Structures are given as C-alpha cells and as structure tokens.
Amino acid sequence: MSSATYRTLLRTPGAAAFFLTAAVGRVGIAMTSLGIVWLVHGQTDSYADAGLVTGGCAVAEALAGPQLARLIDRFGQTRALPPALLAHAASVATLLTLVADGSPSWLMTAGGVLVGATVPQLSALSAARWSALLRGDRAAGLPTAFALESLSNALGYLVGPALVSTIGAGGHPALGTVLAAVLVVVGGLAFAAQYRTAPPVCAFAERTRARGSLLRPGFAVLVGHNLAIGVYFGAMQVSVTAFAVEHGAPDAAAPLFAVSSCSGLLAGWVYGLRRWRAEARVQLAAGTAGLALGSLLLFAAGSPLGLGFVMVLTGAAVPPILVLFSVLAESAAHRAVLTQAFTWLNSASAAGAAGAAAVSGRAVDSSGAPGGFAAATTAAATMAVLAATGIRARYGPKQQLARHEPTRLQGQPRDENTMTGSRPPI
Structure with missing residues (x-):
C-alpha cells in the first residue's frame, strides 16, 4: 500500500484536527520530566534533588x-479534560514557585507529584478517538491509525527532550518547564474542543459491566507485555550510556539513541503502510521473538559503531510491537473503558522503565554494560515467551464484549460518526 493510507485516515472528517492538537500536547508531555530535571538542578545544583522530584512526578503519573x-x-473527554488541564497548569505553577523559593527537597518532590498526577494521557485519548471513528467496515484501518499514533509519540520524544535541553543549556532552566506546560494545556484544550470526534459516553450500568474486560487474562497479559517492554527501555537507557563511557566515547550515547529512534520511526512508518494478512497475535509473537534474538547481539558489540548496528535492528522491532499492543488492547477491552485500557498499558510501561533504571544501574555497577544488556534481553525474552505460549487462550478469539457499541446517553450530541441501532446484550 502507498502512503496514501495515512493521508486517507487524516482526511476522515475531524481526524486531522484531533490528531494534530494531540501531537502538540505530546511534545509538551515529552518535555515535562526532563524540564523538571533542568529546573530543579538549575536552582539546587543537585542531581539527587532533581532525580527525586522527577521520580515523584513519574510515579504519580503512572498511578x-x-x-x-x-x-x-x-x-467524556470534552467535559473531563479541561478541568484536568487547569489542574496541571496550577500544579506546574506551584512547582515553579516552590523551586524558586528554595523549598526543601521533600516539598519540591510533593510539587513534582502534583505535576505527574495531573498529566493528561493524550496518547490514550487520541487512540480511543481512532477506535470510535474507525468502526464496522472501517476497523481494518485501526492498525494504520495506531501506527500513526506511534509515529507521533516517537517524534514527540525526539523533539521534546532536544528542545528542553537546548533551552536549559542556554541558561533558562525554568523556561523549559513553562513551555512544556503551555504546550500540554494549549494542545489539550484544542483537543478537547474537537467534540464531534469524541467517543460517546456509556451509561453507568454498562461501564460497570465493562470493567470486567480489564480483569480478563487477555488484557492482564498485555499489561505484562507493557511492563516488560518498559523494563527493556529502562535497561537500555542505562546500559547504552554505560557502554559508551566504558569505551571512552561518552558523547556517542546520544547518537546511538538517535540512530535507534530513527530506525524505529522508519520501521513504524513502513509497518503502517502495509495491511498484514497474519493475525495481530501472530505478528506479536514474531515481533517479540525478533526483538529477543536481536537483543542477544548486544553482547557481541565490541565498539560504539558495532552497537549502533545492533540498535538499528532492535530499534526497528519496537514500533510494530507497540502498535500491536494497541490493536490487541482495543479488541480485548470494552469501548466503555477503552481510555482506561490504553492508560493502564502506558502506566505499566512507565513503571517497568522506572524500576529497570534502578535495577539495571546496580547490574552495570557490578558487571558493566553487559549486566544492563542482560536485563534488557531478559525483558525481551519474557515478551517472546508470553506471546508464543498459550496465545489463543489469552488474546483470542476476540471478546464479544469488546466489539459492542456503547449506549449513547440521553442528551448526548449525535454526529455522523456515531453508529445507531440496537446493542446486543452483554
């Protein structure tokens, strides 16, 4: 298929508006954590304090x-998102005030917790909109839509950290945090204003019954997958940096991560262009097996150049896996709790990355970079085993519950994207 697949999706009425506004907010979200590091370190000259405040933000966001x-x-997105964005703006203002006043580290950490607890999950909200927009005979376009989401996330985490680092290095550490908050709030409010594409809100009884889909084995395994890939990300961040330092080229760490990211962007783009015949669960088994095998090559790398070649391979395997996580979550969870489903996956990945950073750090201290690579390889192998064994029992057949259309509440605006008709019993 040609790249017109992406253009066709964005030409769907209302799609480009919510996708682009969410993309703006994602850049701000990608800047938030690193912006806090620059902010706190610029005031306290302590990376320990900066790490403590940033860690509190990350844990609060995951929980x-x-x-x-x-x-x-x-x-509903249009009603709940604006108050959350205002709370986020107030939290960032509180943290800025606490840091500027030279508050104790525990108080600044509390401010970081407030910031993390109010970060809107725009990627989950955008994915939920694609699911609501591409229904029925258009559902075949969901993998491409989720590939587009993955590309937007990857670009956000390329542009955001680079932008905030440039601002911080220029002697304006607080400006990066302010800009991040502005992008999150402005992008989020513009996203919420696109009410025509917002998923319909379900009645209370239906939401209550639908929560059971988040407790089913299929979804639990997906959470386990995301926890494992978070461990992989966290371990790679520490071990690649350690590898570069051990080989006397600390400046090579940034290009290595950039090479991996660019490889992932290209792979994600190509993956979304093609309509694959194999089922998503089979693709996931193949993708995770490829990542596990590629991770074994990390131990054979003898120089930063050699490691770069390996990271091109492993980086290319990650985006299709992330897309497949979204595809499988969309089919495993009821639409009434779909935002929660996508957010739980994000939280699991964040928790895995945070835990792996500490564990792999100790492994690197005791065994060097190979110790960190061992943690990353173990995580990749765990995903491969989960995907390869008992696939049908966990992912399929698709839960009928997940494909039912939600009931439109009385008084909810109707648009051309809302399907009508009777809903089969749950």
Whole structure:
C-alpha cells in the first residue's frame, strides 16, 4: 500500500484536527520530566534533588493516570479534560514557585507529584478517538491509525527532550518547564474542543459491566507485555550510556539513541503502510521473538559503531510491537473503558522503565554494560515467551464484549460518526 493510507485516515472528517492538537500536547508531555530535571538542578545544583522530584512526578503519573482515565470514560473527554488541564497548569505553577523559593527537597518532590498526577494521557485519548471513528467496515484501518499514533509519540520524544535541553543549556532552566506546560494545556484544550470526534459516553450500568474486560487474562497479559517492554527501555537507557563511557566515547550515547529512534520511526512508518494478512497475535509473537534474538547481539558489540548496528535492528522491532499492543488492547477491552485500557498499558510501561533504571544501574555497577544488556534481553525474552505460549487462550478469539457499541446517553450530541441501532446484550 502507498502512503496514501495515512493521508486517507487524516482526511476522515475531524481526524486531522484531533490528531494534530494531540501531537502538540505530546511534545509538551515529552518535555515535562526532563524540564523538571533542568529546573530543579538549575536552582539546587543537585542531581539527587532533581532525580527525586522527577521520580515523584513519574510515579504519580503512572498511578494517577488510570484514575484520571476512569473519570474521562465516565464524563467524556470534552467535559473531563479541561478541568484536568487547569489542574496541571496550577500544579506546574506551584512547582515553579516552590523551586524558586528554595523549598526543601521533600516539598519540591510533593510539587513534582502534583505535576505527574495531573498529566493528561493524550496518547490514550487520541487512540480511543481512532477506535470510535474507525468502526464496522472501517476497523481494518485501526492498525494504520495506531501506527500513526506511534509515529507521533516517537517524534514527540525526539523533539521534546532536544528542545528542553537546548533551552536549559542556554541558561533558562525554568523556561523549559513553562513551555512544556503551555504546550500540554494549549494542545489539550484544542483537543478537547474537537467534540464531534469524541467517543460517546456509556451509561453507568454498562461501564460497570465493562470493567470486567480489564480483569480478563487477555488484557492482564498485555499489561505484562507493557511492563516488560518498559523494563527493556529502562535497561537500555542505562546500559547504552554505560557502554559508551566504558569505551571512552561518552558523547556517542546520544547518537546511538538517535540512530535507534530513527530506525524505529522508519520501521513504524513502513509497518503502517502495509495491511498484514497474519493475525495481530501472530505478528506479536514474531515481533517479540525478533526483538529477543536481536537483543542477544548486544553482547557481541565490541565498539560504539558495532552497537549502533545492533540498535538499528532492535530499534526497528519496537514500533510494530507497540502498535500491536494497541490493536490487541482495543479488541480485548470494552469501548466503555477503552481510555482506561490504553492508560493502564502506558502506566505499566512507565513503571517497568522506572524500576529497570534502578535495577539495571546496580547490574552495570557490578558487571558493566553487559549486566544492563542482560536485563534488557531478559525483558525481551519474557515478551517472546508470553506471546508464543498459550496465545489463543489469552488474546483470542476476540471478546464479544469488546466489539459492542456503547449506549449513547440521553442528551448526548449525535454526529455522523456515531453508529445507531440496537446493542446486543452483554
């Protein structure tokens, strides 16, 4: 298929508007954590304090994200998102004030927790909109839409950290945090204003029954997959940096990560162009097996150049896996709790990355970079085993519950994207 597949999706009425506004907010989200590092370190000259505040932000985001998503599923994106964005703006202002006043580290950490707890999960909200927009005979376009989402996330995490680092290195550490908040709030409010493409809100009884889909084995395994890939990301960040330092080329770490990211962008783009015949669960088994095998080559790398070649291979395997996680989550979870489903996957990945950073750091201290590579390879092998054994029992056949259309609440605006008709019993 040609790249017109992406253009066709974005030409769907309302799609380009919510996708682009969410992309703006994603850049701000990608800047938030690193912006806090620059902000706190610029005031305290302590990386320990900066890490503590940033860690509090990350943990709060992982824990509070699903709860915020639950409110969004209950009240709808257009009603729940603006108050959350205002709370995020107030939290960032509080943190800026605490840092500027030279507050104790525990108080600044509390400010970081507030910032993380109010970060909107725009990627989950955007994915939920694609699911609502591409229904029925258009559902075949979902993998391409999720590939587009993956590309947007990857670009956001390329542009955002580079932008905030440039601002911080220029002697304006607080400006990066301010800009991040502005992008999140402005992009998020513009996203919420696209009410025509917002997923319909389900009645309370239907949402209550639908929560059971988040407790089923299929979805639990997907959470396990995301936890493992978070471990992989966290371990690679530490071990690749350690590898570059051990080989006397600390400046090579940034180009290595850039090469991996560019490889992933290209692979994600190509993956979304093609309509694959194999089922998603089979593709996931193949993709995770490829990542596990590619990770074994990390131990054979003898120089930064050699490691770069390996990271091109492993980096290319990651985006299709992330797309398949979204595809399988969309079919495993009921539409009434779909935002929560996507957010739980994001939280699991964040938790895995945070835990792996600490564990692999100790492994690197004791065994060098190979110790960190061992943690990353173990995580990739775990995903391959989960995907290869008992696939049908966990992912398929698709839960009928997940494909039912939600009931439109009385008084909810109707648009051309809302399907009508009777809903089969759950």
